[in-house]
Amino acid sequence: MKAVETIKNIWKIEDLRNRIGITLLFVLIYRFGSFIVLPGVNPQALGELKDQTSEGLMALLDMFSGGAFSNASIFALGIMPYISASIVIQLLSIAVPSFQKMQKEGESGRKKITQYTRYLTVLILLFQGPSYLINLSLQMSGAMPTDLWFTISSTIILCGGSMFVMWLGERITDKGIGNGISFIIMVGIIARFPAAIIQEFTLSLTGGGGGLIKFLLEIIFLVVVIAAAVMLVQGVRKVPVQYAKKMVGNKQAGGVRQYIPLKVNASGVMPIIFAQAIMFIPLTVAPMISGGDGQPGKILSAFMDNNGFWYSLVFALLIIAFTYFYTAITINPTQMAEDMKRNGGFIPGIKPGKPTAEYIDLIMSRITFPGSLFLAAIAVLPAIVSSDAAFKMNMQFAQFFGGTSLLILVGVVLDTLQQVESHLLMRHYDGLLKSGRIRGRSGVIN
16 A cells, blocks of 8 residues: 555655654653643642633633643643744834844844744743633632742743743754644644544434434535635645746757746635634733623623634634735745746746736735635634534534634644655655645645
């Protein structure tokens, strides 16, 4: 079988074998840390916290942390504070001249920006840590200390745990299979899938949920949605490029028409991760500004209900905005036009230079708009399928019908396969597919 042969080829490549082993080791460390409870917290009293995170925005946050949030773990705050800091720094890189200058300084500038991102992550953690502890004390009254020393020490532990998770993600990027931060998020999502599908199956058979037929229809629908997500991630628009003929010695070279693959979703899953990080803000500030009964106000509650209309609307608009934003900082039409001109290439019917850059920018705008709408539609799909008017699914299972969960899974899996594919092809082994090519978020190889 081809799959068995591919596994043998992977095992033959020492570098690839080591990278996969290191990745698995770091994943095991991350999963082990997700079950280490904060010192002073009674693990036997976590029942109410687990009930709180069984639905709503809390369930989504718990899924991102791989269950560490509901376990009151040292990794409870997860990787989202780092992502929030990355959003702020990237926005500053567009609006603030000093950050723009750092971006143009090459490797040294990127190191400075990374350092600022880490500092900002610590500041966010110092705010989110006490907020998490306040919510924890409301859910576990009498089962944990409430003195100042416990708050300070636990906040430091939570900050250290999240920074360690960030470090694990960076090591997976450098020493492992790549895409470390996204891989950490994906692991947390996958950890929730077996329990979610078992719970949905049980409810379908015993809870008056429609029986086995309904469950099978849900699985078929899930496969269709996954296929649609793969098409979104892999979709491209090919722009023809003609290269002028040149003489190399006594032979004629060039004159061949090639194509620039412009992705329908050039930003990958980053817009939906960024938008989700923004939508977690109400959940962070709620414990700080709740009334005496511990309940947030009506407006704040509306944005904490991830099945509600206002939450879904704002979430979709943020995804569309971040899709354009991230595409703009990922794709540089001017640089592409200059590279083509330098190599004697041109788009038929378009003058080289600035007109080419404007044409590429126009094409990107046209294909990004439907791509962003499709991305937003998939993102809010869990709220639709879990409603009473639709399938009325269990919310934990419904999260895998779209939203952040599905798109991260599809995007990261394709990227990981592409990384493995590249190592195999560089050493002249067959790829993971018969065609020998996998199209991931980062580009297309034809």
